Amino acid sequence: SQTIHQWPATLVQPVGSPLSLECTVEGTSNPNLYWYRQAAGRGLQLLFYSVGIGQISSEVPQNLSASRPQDRQFILSSKKLLLSDSGFYLCAWSRTVQETQYFGPGTRLLVL
């Protein structure tokens, strides 16, 4: 069966510091991968998606970036965090773009 992991579970970072959140999927190959952000009291917003290694599409302009160095690894990064980057970050995977997306446990980020 497939499993999706996110690391770390929680993170507290000062404004202006760098960020690296990791997502890994096990039990499948060549998955589609997604990064979502959930701000407090709001729904989910798609940030990035990837259909293959090195292929990243961005949905919203921001100071975040994503990379996919390996088939089942998806990384969300920032060079300098803003207060507005605080939120709950969820990674998801699917077999194809039109199939069900399965979500990881999430990373809660607090920028102070």
Place this chain on the structure above:
Amino acid sequence: AQSVTQPDIHITVSEGASLELRCNYSYGATPYLFWYVQSPGQGLQLLLKYFSGDTLVQGIKGFEAEFKRSQSSFNLRKPSVHWSDAAEYFCAVAGMDSSYKLIFGSGTRLLVRP
């Protein structure tokens, strides 16, 4: 533009009572429809999905949802709520074309009275 509306921000029901969570979507063609549940501090778990066929779909934990094309709705129901159902529920829509996006509603928080 595609959108999903969940008109109820909070709903409170008594344990054992029936539940209906509303979801309306705006999409130019027949979409894929999903309901996810999120417990506090957790990721999202898929409850059920509609791709085609029977418009009444059964999901996990005793939930069901009905796709009504004429009303652009996909309401979630459960005949008898358990205290463990307290969580936030998200409706989402995805395109049947080349679109990759899941568009989420803003969620409905369910509170269950003992």
